[in-house]
Amino acid sequence: MRPLHQRLQLYTDGSDTYIFVPSEGQGQSLTVHRSSGEIVLNKPNTSIPTSARRYSKTIYGIIGTISLSLSEYLIVSTGRELRGRLMGHEIYRAADFDILPLNPNVNVQNPPHPVEAHYLALVKSHLSGGNFLFSYTWDLSRRLQAQHHFREKDAQKAMWETADDRFFWNRFLQTRFIETAIRSTSSDFGAFILPIVYGTFDIRPAFLHGRHMQLGLISRRSRFRAGTRYFRRGVDHDGHVANFNETEQILLVEAQTSPGSMRASEDSFVAKFSFVQIRGSIPVFWGEVNTIRYKPDLQIMDSPETTDAMRRHLQEQVGIYGEQSLVNLVNQRGYEKPIKDAYERYVAEINIPNVRYQYFDFHNECKHMRWDRISILVEKLKEDLQRQGYFHVNATDPTPAKLQRGSVRTNCMDNLDRTNVVQATIAKWTLNEQLQELGILPPSGTIDDYEAFSKDFREMWADHADAIASAYGGSGALKSDFTRTNKRTRKGLLEDGVKSTVRYLKNNYFDGPRQDGFDLMTGVYVPRKSPSLSLFLITDTRPLLTRSMPLVAWFSLFMICAGFTLPRTADYSRIYFFLVWLVVLALSLIFIVKNGIDYVSWPRLLPPTEIIHYMGPGYRSGYHGMGFKGAAGPGRHHPGKSNSKWLGNKKVKVANRVEEMEMGSVSSKKRRD
Known part of the structure; x- marks a missing residue:
């Protein structure tokens, strides 16, 4: 090259x-x-x-x-x-x-x-x-x-x-x-x-039983269906899924030396190992509609094209990596259950050879901070991991001693926190196998027996998890204390609470422009040459009443606080004063919550109107925050019409459709290239 x-x-x-x-x-x-x-x-x-x-x-x-x-x-x-x-x-x-x-x-x-x-x-x-x-x-x-x-x-x-x-x-x-x-x-x-690659890179020297080594970790983020947590979910018609990342763990081993001896040159390794895992969003058409509530509305589109899209995705993974082990970590009860059911239904329907599905109820199995029980999943995957193997080549023979003939594809809802923990655990199991193959570790040995080596491994995977989570979710990874320390702690729970709050704020109020940046830089959206046709990008088209409500709420709160400084001339007058402003505050907050969808920072280049206003078959967890007239009640299959018509502004939609068509021809040409 x-x-x-x-x-x-x-x-x-x-x-x-x-x-x-x-x-x-x-x-x-x-x-x-x-x-x-x-x-x-x-x-x-x-x-x-x-x-x-x-x-x-x-x-x-x-x-x-x-x-x-x-x-x-x-x-x-x-x-x-x-x-x-x-x-x-x-x-x-x-x-x-x-x-x-x-x-x-x-x-x-x-x-x-x-x-x-x-x-x-x-x-x-x-x-x-x-x-x-x-x-x-x-x-x-x-x-x-x-x-x-x-x-x-x-x-x-x-x-x-x-x-x-x-x-x-x-x-x-x-x-x-x-x-x-x-x-x-x-x-x-x-x-x-x-x-250039959007991802992470980390490599660290290690010394174990007379062998100098380098342990590296590389993650590569796909440019297809790229974006932020709630604005890029599921699969597209080409089989590309959101938040797809390939993670490669590399182990480079030098020849036997004695402690304190000088190392060889940087590229003189007698053995090179590589182990690859992948992650990606559940490959069905689904999304989560932000309504400023902590949990968005879960929307699953039961489209007849889902089967073909999932087939394209899984066939591409089999063609690139070989046999696929699909590890699904979403909850089997409550909010996440519908997406689990949809995933399993379509996987069974397409029935692709060399694809094996494995479910693991992460939160139920590991409740009460029993995170050691992830070993149950590794035990279930053991035969797959041994059969798929890893890449191993020696300096004395250009023919690889082993090839990796498959990969584990892990997902949770976001493909972040639970996925990070499981991938790190599988990577550690594989690293133990590689070191045992070279005789550096005894047959029953593990890197956990060597604190310095184990610490570098844990920190590398934790830093990698934080970087992927920040790029997609807006904050560092949750549950990273387990990755860093090998145990779940109460301090980690407190840190997770802070990270969850940061994610909520960013996902609801700041991710719209971030998603626009992804769409612009990856070519999903191509700007028109007349800026006057794109004025919707810099103007607030919401009704005046909608825009004014946060100001009314803040002013009401200010007046309530100011009321405590008023002189006590008449107690009943103060009561009336507080009562008036409390009522105004309550009414403004009710309006904001009921119309929460209007207060989310949505992408402006390609707003997700097809998900928000979806009228076809499927599942919707609720219709919260879509206006006083638009609520259709939770659990129904066909949503009511939202009052948030500014999201479906005809001029915006027409402009976007023209630009999507223009981008479609560019994308087709790129694929032909």
């Missing part, structure tokens, strides 16, 4: 061109023409125009281009952090970004139109809030087994050609560069295309 340019110097020639010159002194320079957006690989030894001025920052990679309403923009990385070295390859996190307009009349710091300013704010927020990883010499998007299998075929390819399309996060942003590279006759063009 051909490496990428690690540093670029940027020159701007007035308002005509951006010129990228490799700092290494080797390779051709690249010119981006601002007027047309054309990208040209210059001939060798092309000199920089004397009128060009050097950009003040070093460029560590070109992320890609994005077209907004008034201009196309070039996104570049101007800061990076070294996160570690994997087999001699440096892994970085993109730490800072600059956005360069192609239109010379547009200023990024002071956009000429409020709609353009809104779009730019979404781009900046997404870039600053994500954990974007990359390497110039290692394909971070693919697991070790896949890279080893295609190593000869990929030797002369550019990194963008070998990257896993699911985890090539900036694939949409790189569309123009990739199309130019395909047309180009020069192989040097690929050195400018930097794939």
Whole structure:
């Protein structure tokens, strides 16, 4: 695989061109023409125009281009952090970004139109809030087994050609560069295309029984159906599920040495192991409708297309990973039961070979903080884990000693907290098997017998859990005290309460713009070129009464507090004063709760109107917060019509439909590529 340019110097020639010159002194320079957006690989030894001025920052990679309403923009990385070295390859996190307009009349710091300013704010927020990883010499998007299998075929390819399309996060942003590279006759063009991965990376040294080792953990988040906790659930028609993550645990072992001896070079390992697990939302059409209550309304759409969508999803996983063990951790009673029943019904209906379903009632089995009982699930999966195996290759033999022929697909409702605990437990069981195979651990040994090694393992998995939970749910993972300490604690319960509160606030009042950022950056939504058609993005179309109620509630509370400072001239007058404002406060709060759906921060680019106003067969847990006239009562199968008509504004829906159609053609073209 051909490496990428690690540093670029940027020159701007007035308002005509951006010129990228490799700092290494080797390779051709690249010119981006601002007027047309054309990208040209210059001939060798092309000199920089004397009128060009050097950009003040070093460029560590070109992320890609994005077209907004008034201009196309070039996104570049101007800061990076070294996160570690994997087999001699440096892994970085993109730490800072600059956005360069192609239109010379547009200023990024002071956009000429409020709609353009809104779009730019979404781009900046997404870039600053994500954990974007990359390497110039290692394909971070693919697991070790896949890279080893295609190593000869990929030797002369550019990194963008070998990257896993699911985890090539900036694939949409790189569309123009990739199309130019395909047309180009020069192989040097690929050195400018930097794939980034949205995920986590951690690698730590370890020493056990005379063996130096490195233990690594990589998670890769899929760019398909990406988003936030309540605004991306379930499966789409292409078989992509929300919050899909591939997690790879890597163990690298050096030759036998004595304590205190010097280590070998970073890439001289006698044995390399890889173990992959996956997680993803339950692959049926479902969602949760926020109504500012702690538990949203659970909506399951019983669509005839569900069977095909789930089949596509599971067949894709079997085709990529092999045999699938589906571990379902949702509750079998109460709020979560309908989604469990729907999952089981469709899995039984499609009956795909090499797919085995395993249910585990996590909360019931582990109640009263008996978290050691997760071992019951591992025991049930033991035969599957032994049959699926893990990847193992030795330095003396290029032929792998073992291949991983399947994976465990774990899910709970969010694929976060319960899923994290179970995946860490399965990973520890597999790590014990690998160390026992090498003779580092005795046949009945476990890493829990070695506190330093065990602590690194637990912290690695806990940090990984927090990162995935923050990206999807808005806070660190719950139950992470068990992952970090091997036991559930009351302090952990208190911390979980704080995290749950943070999640509630973010999911209800802040996740709308975050979801818009995901949709914009992954190409699900393509802005129209006329900002006047997108004014709905920056205006509040709710009725005046709806908008005023929070202010009325706050003012009533202020007046009640102020009442305690009034002089005691007449007790009955104070009673009337408090009574009036308490009534006003109560009425305003009742209105807010009854119309809670109007106070949620919904995505504006692609609002989930089809879920909120779904009228077909299926299940709905309730119709809370949908207005005084729209409540149809809990447990009914057909929802009443919501009063929240601003969510289904015709102009908004028509604009979104046009843009979805435009994006559909782009997505189809990407899939053909």
